[in-house]
Amino acid sequence: MQIYLPIAELPISILTVLGLSGAVGFVSGLFGVGGGFLLTPLLIFLDIPPAVAVATVAAQVAGSSTTGVLTYWRRRALDLKLGTILVAGGILGTVLGVLFFNSMRRLGQLELVITLSYVTLFTIIGGLMLYDALRAMLRVRAGKPARLKRQAGTHPWWMGLPLRMRFPDSQLYCSVIPIATLAIVIGFIGAVLGVGGGFILVPALIYFFRIPTAIVVGTSLFQILVTMTGATLLHALTNQSVDIVLAILLLLGGVIGAQFGGRAARNLNVESFRLLLALLILSVGLRFAIEPFIPPGEPFSVVISEGTR
Amino acid sequence: MRRMARIAAILAFLAGSLGAARAETLIAAMSSHQILITSNYTGSQLTVFGVVERDGRTVARGDPYDIVVTARGPRRMLLVREKERVGPIWINKTQRRFPDSSLFLTVASNRPLSEIVSPETARRERVGLENAHRTRDAALDLDTTTARFSDGLQRILLEKGLYSARERGVTFLSSTVFSAPIEVPATAPTGSYEIEIVLYAGGVPLARQTTNFEVVKSGMEQRLASAAHDLPVVYGLVTVLMALLLGWLASVVFRRD
Numbered sequence: 001m002q003i004y005l006p007i008a009e010l011p012i013s014i015l016t017v018l019g020l021s022g023a024v025g026f027v028s029g030l031f032g033v034g035g036g037f038l039l040t041p042l043l044i045f046l047d048i049p050p051a052v053a054v055a056t057v058a059a060q061v062a063g064s065s066t067t068g069v070l071t072y073w074r075r076r077a078l079d080l081k082l083g084t085i086l087v088a089g090g091i092l093g094t095v096l097g098v099l100f101f102n103s104m105r106r107l108g109q110l111e112l113v114i115t116l117s118y119v120t121l122f123t124i125i126g127g128l129m130l131y132d133a134l135r136a137m138l139r140v141r142a143g144k145p146a147r148l149k150r151q152a153g154t155h156p157w158w159m160g161l162p163l164r165m166r167f168p169d170s171q172l173y174c175s176v177i178p179i180a181t182l183a184i185v186i187g188f189i190g191a192v193l194g195v196g197g198g199f200i201l202v203p204a205l206i207y208f209f210r211i212p213t214a215i216v217v218g219t220s221l222f223q224i225l226v227t228m229t230g231a232t233l234l235h236a237l238t239n240q241s242v243d244i245v246l247a248i249l250l251l252l253g254g255v256i257g258a259q260f261g262g263r264a265a266r267n268l269n270v271e272s273f274r275l276l277l278a279l280l281i282l283s284v285g286l287r288f289a290i291e292p293f294i295p296p297g298e299p300f301s302v303v304i305s306e307g308t309r
Numbered sequence: 310m311r312r313m314a315r316i317a318a319i320l321a322f323l324a325g326s327l328g329a330a331r332a333e334t335l336i337a338a339m340s341s342h343q344i345l346i347t348s349n350y351t352g353s354q355l356t357v358f359g360v361v362e363r364d365g366r367t368v369a370r371g372d373p374y375d376i377v378v379t380a381r382g383p384r385r386m387l388l389v390r391e392k393e394r395v396g397p398i399w400i401n402k403t404q405r406r407f408p409d410s411s412l413f414l415t416v417a418s419n420r421p422l423s424e425i426v427s428p429e430t431a432r433r434e435r436v437g438l439e440n441a442h443r444t445r446d447a448a449l450d451l452d453t454t455t456a457r458f459s460d461g462l463q464r465i466l467l468e469k470g471l472y473s474a475r476e477r478g479v480t481f482l483s484s485t486v487f488s489a490p491i492e493v494p495a496t497a498p499t500g501s502y503e504i505e506i507v508l509y510a511g512g513v514p515l516a517r518q519t520t521n522f523e524v525v526k527s528g529m530e531q532r533l534a535s536a537a538h539d540l541p542v543v544y545g546l547v548t549v550l551m552a553l554l555l556g557w558l559a560s561v562v563f564r565r566d
Contacts (some may be wrong), residue, residue: 004495006526006533011351011495034343061506066556067563108401109392158506188492229549236545240537244548245348251552299393301401301462304412305386 007243014249016046021253024065028254029261031053031277033202034061034224036195037284039250041118048246050110054101054193055235055242059166060250061195062228064258065221072218079169079215083222086201089180090227093187098234101192108303115288117193122285125200129278132203137275156204159209170211170219172188178208183223190224191231198224310378322432334362335516338507342520344493345527352495355522359506361485372511375418375425377436378480378489379507382413382471383500387460405458413471413497414441417489434514436507438463440473470494480504 002011028035036057071080104110162174182204186197201220202293205211211219236242253254265273337359344353361374364394388412393402418425422437431437441463466472479489491504501523508516526534537544 002349002351004348004530006345006530007404007537009496009498011349034476059548062549063552063556064559066553067560070557070560108388108404112398113399203498229553230551232549233545235461236537236548237541239545240541242537242545242548244533244551247548247552248555252553255555259559261562263462287413292400294399295394296392296399298465299391299399300458301390302462302465303388303390305388305406 001246003249005052005243005246006047007056007241008048009247010047012046012048012246014094017246017249018253020046021250022257024108025254025259026261026264026279027257028064029258029263030265031261031273031280033198033277034065034195034228035254035258036061036190037118037193037199037281039254040193040195041284041288043246048243049241050114051101051105051241052241052243052246054114055183055232055239056246056250057243058190058231059226059244059247060254062225062232063247063251065115065198065225065228067255067258068221069218069225072221074260075214075218077214078210078218078222079167080222081165081268082167082170082172082211082217083226085165085176086183086219086223087226090187090190090223091230093184093189094191094227094234095187096184097188097191098231098238102238104192111301112292114193115291116309117189118288119202119285121189121193122281123289125203126278126280126282126285129203129274130282132207133274133278137272150225161283170209170215170225171213172209174209182208186223187227187231190227194279197227199277270281311410332519333367333508333515335506335518336362337504337506337518337520339520339522340441342454342522344522346499346525346530347528348530350495352497353491353493355491355507357489357491357504359489361476361487361508361516363485369404370510374481374485375420375509376487377422377487377507377509378479378491378504379436380413380415380417380491380502380504380546381411382502383498384409384411385498385542386410387462388413388463391458391461403454405455407459407462410462411441412457412466413493413502414438415468415473415475415478415491417475417491419477419479419481419487421476422474425509430512430514438467438472442499455554469496471497476477493524497524 001014003014004011021039024035024039024042027033027038039060040057041055043057044050048056069078101110104113159174159178161177163176164173165176166173182201186201189195189200190197198220201223202216205214205216205220232242315537337357339358340356344355357378359376385450387407388404390401390404392399416422416437422431426436432440432550435441463472473492479487481487489506493502501521503519503521506518506520507514525531533544
């Protein structure tokens with residue numbers, strides 16, 4: 001069954017979109033990430049214009065993270081103070097990202113920017129996560145605790161920068177500067193790539209700031225919710241590329257898939273889980289890494305000039 | 310059934326007008342002048358009907374009649390970019406503008422164009438796909454870079470199904486009555502389309518006729534698309550609220566604690 005997408009201006013099979021978003025939702029529920037990083041490239045692969053794919057996935061990520069935020073909120077595993085700072089930085093980053101996105105689109109290099117960003121981000125983060133997951137697994141084998149405990153009195157230098165603040169929920173006393181910088185970077189990446197950035201924020205908060213994992217996931221979902229809501233609005237305002245029909249289909253598949261993913265997660269071993277996520281991110285990165293290096297089959301591409309529309 | 314009745318009515322009208330002919334002229338009509346895009350739209354088809362009028366005073370011709378039907382879509386400025394190798398990677402480098410290019414083009418004829426007109430006439434009259442982007446200035450055509458970009462543009466649009474050439478796309482129902490179906494793919498843009506029908510005999514254009522149709526979004530699709538452009542704030546807020554609502558709904562429906 002086909003449905004015509006009013007903004008993307010092409011018909012698409014409802015079952016294909018529901019199947020895809022359901023599968024991505026399952027993965028996102030399983031790993032506690034937004035899943036935008038998988039969904040955007042898949043939509044582009046289905047011939048949906050990249051601008052529409054990025055903007056619409058932002059709406060989908062906003063919707064699916066709502067579910068998570070509500071769950072963590074009920075469990076009180078959400079640091080609002082830390083979340084607010086992350087959001088403030090995230091909004092600034094999102095504005096910069098949307099501006100950058102639109103200027104790259106005008107220059108005709110959007111495709112390359114998206115590809116190269118995916119490559120760098122995914123190979124670096126996937127690689128780091130793989131390394132960490134393997135190390136943790138080896139530790140478990142050797143009978144040691146999987147994670148190093150935070151030791152009193154030892155702080156990395158960036159936490160000692162000026163403007164220090166206390167975050168009681170996260171058991172953190174740290175400078176605002178590195179947190180805000182991280183938030184800006186993630187907001188920027190999110191707006192350009194149509195990803196929530198959870199897969200960057202979660203490991204960053206755990207490794208750089210040593211915040212307890214349970215709090216990290218809830219807080220990161222909160223930050224994603226707010227920045228992706230902002231990104232959806234900004235995309236709708238500046239380039240009118242949010243497709244509401246596609247967004248509904250993605251949300252329906254996504255939220256249902258995420259519930260099943262979340263249930264499956266409870267039956268999986270935590271460490272093998274992290275290894276799987278690392279491999280997943282790494283393989284998406286490698287898939288994009290190959291692309292700009294192979295000679296294109298069709299060197300030409302056609303776009304409709306923006307000015308005349 | 311309604312469509313059949315309509316086609317029959319058109320044919321009856323065409324047949325009736327035969328008697329009133331004075332010289333060799335072309336009369337054409339279309340099955341519809343509007344394609345409406347609804348939520349289950351997957352492309353559409355229109356049919357051009359025509360009749361060649363002639364009477365006793367019209368000169369007897371040794372050559373049979375040929376019909377070429379050209380349908381052109383909305384015109385836009387198209388940017389064609391070429392990927393080139395920079396170090397190890399391939400990036401978009403050179404670009405050419407093709408102002409006023411049709412986003413949709415289909416050329417239908419009753420036999421291959423090369424049998425209907427000479428290459429010179431085809432070029433001069435801009436008949437056929439390959440002549441669509443040519444300029445009247447012959448010097449510019451000799452510029453090989455532009456020609457390469459123009460070929461690339463044509464190749465991409467052919468592949469997308471937006472450009473097509475159908476050598477048997479026109480059927481003569483009798484020696485003077487013909488019909489030509491025009492396939493409009495779902496990816497064809499909204500806007501106005503023009504159709505030009507040219508009558509040839511012995512490689513010479515004898516008569517021409519133009520008509521048009523439009524592709525418009527209707528109902529929900531039209532309202533959503535215009536809302537996105539005219540009321541971006543409302544559209545954005547509605548999308549966001551809907552996303553949040555669906556997210557909240559999911560957490561309620563699947564809540565287990």
